[in-house]
Amino acid sequence: MTTVYEPSHETSHEPWDETRGAEIIAEHSKQEGATLVVLHALQEAFGYVPEAAIPMVAQALNLSRAEVHGVVTFYHDFRHKPAGRHVLKLCRAEACQAAGGDALAARAEAKLGVPLGNTTADDRVTLEPIYCLGLCATAPSAMLDGRLVGRLDEKRLDALVAEAQR
């Protein structure tokens, strides 16, 4: 039997909703040291960690708001506002640099008209740096909405950018 991994395409998120947020928090807060688990679950549902969820998380985990806020800001993954409709991540680490990644990153910035770390004005694409996807033997690497792409070159990058802009 074959199971084929289904690459996830456009990611859809629910709008922030307090009741739903409380549900998610309750579902995950029983584990030991649950802060990251809860924050991941919130971001998966809403696409970011809403400010309004922070006091709720703090209360559920018996932490101060400042502590939860501190965790959210420490980790690069957690978003403070929703990303664009598509997220294109380009690996900026050494193996990808060695394989021509710098020029491709510059090309993506020029094509999308935003520097890495930003979302296009039409909210379609968020372009982000990532430090190693573990695909270093087929560098340079990218990830579009969770789909992995190796052996990136100008042609493949242009296709990815075009797909993200759709």
Added chain:
Amino acid sequence: MSMRLFVSRDAGAIAVGADEVAIALQQAAAKRGVAIEIVRTGSRGLYWLEPLVEIATPQGRIAFGPVTEADVPSLLDALASNTPHLLRLGATDEIPWLKRQTRLTFARCGVIDPRSLDDYRAHGGYKGLERALSLGSDAILNEVTASGLRGRGGAGFPTGIKWKTVAQAKADRKFIVCNADEGDSGTFADRMIMEGDPFLVIEGMTIAGITVGATKGYIYTRSEYPHAVEAMKAAIVAARRGGYLGSKIGGSTYDFDLEVRVGAGAYVCGEETSLLESLEGRRGIVRAKPPLPAHHGLFGKPTAINNILSLAAIPFILAEGAKAYAEYGMGRSRGTMPIQLAGNLRYGGLFETAFGVTLGELVDDIGGGTFTGRPVRAVQVGGPLGAYFPRALFDTPFDYEAFTARDGLIGHGGIVVFDDSVDMRKQARFAMEFCAIESCGKCTPCRIGSTRGVETIEKIIRGERVSENLALVEDLCNTMKFGSLCALGGFTPYPVLSALRHFREDFVPAPTTLQAAE
């Protein structure tokens, strides 16, 4: 009889089209009325040949690669009629790149179905646990110590000693933590083993639990590895169902269970104490040592925290005996190391071999030089905190002490190759920048020093008071080296200083041009 094909489900293979090839094979076979079975394996690690398709024959597996969707019809024709095909590579096990390796840890990776406990057992899985159960804690500790196994996460600390400390600690609860954070650029062995042989990790951790008296283990990995997370979680469920996790594992009196936790994009969380903070739900700020995690680790309890490859080496050591493992290697570096070849290289991939192979052999011979066809100029070994080596040091053998003697480190075994178009000023600047981005912020030399480092190297790049600023960078590196609490700040000087030392010509304009300018 149906044709049995193997296609990798490893993220590295998927990134270059393995899913599409598997789907195309399925569809084309259905259209022709050919019965096929596709087993999604891990990767053999020969990434330039991915997507690799293998077919089972009475004489063993035959490989084809790299296969694209467009090759599928002709490939199916050739397979069905047993006629030659352009992409045919012959018997997989005879591919020289694979044949040259000594695969102890990765023996099953790319061979078995990572979702199948039965397949794991059919290929010798759980033999190590069986023997461990019959030996008991003290005898296991002797085996692990005698094997000479040192931490594969980078520091190279003897695993036997670490486990003994935890075993001797008295507490109501103890933990095994598997460090699968693998943030280093150029490394992917942790990811491969989770995706290709997850039961091996579970078996290694279970043995660790029995040895030190821990009943719970955590696998902490990165959010950048969703496929690995999925594979580990599926394997944990299967192992539990098979009686290999939970209470009375394998019919013994021991209880042990596992959980996967996912980080959130912080490199420093690979550092063991920062990882523990993160697992406890806090900012990943590095803890001062002592106390050691072995005494005061996760949730304040004695904890054995090991790199995933250290744990994955354990089942072989228990199944085959310490001596069988220790026979490989050189000096105090015993056994095999899964070396990862990456960057601008013709043959990039995972190469497991005994310690002692030289850097030059790895880069020129095994790696086949650059894929751009230009000369190799610099090689960074050991991730973003590792030194850049010039060709002049290619005789360095892969061994912890030999690399230290040349102001480098082997770290997690990642090798990143650059051709002659590399600008070493940029690489030195990047090392500082990476440290600035990833610093946990606890100590000044790392937090502030790295930002100053970026600024000063930028001045050098602009040609401002070059020799003065070079001296400043060296001074800064010394402060970071001796004033940082952990290796993020403490080792960033390795890439920076090695770039300055071995590639000086990139930083200082050649004397002739200077004279010409005067």
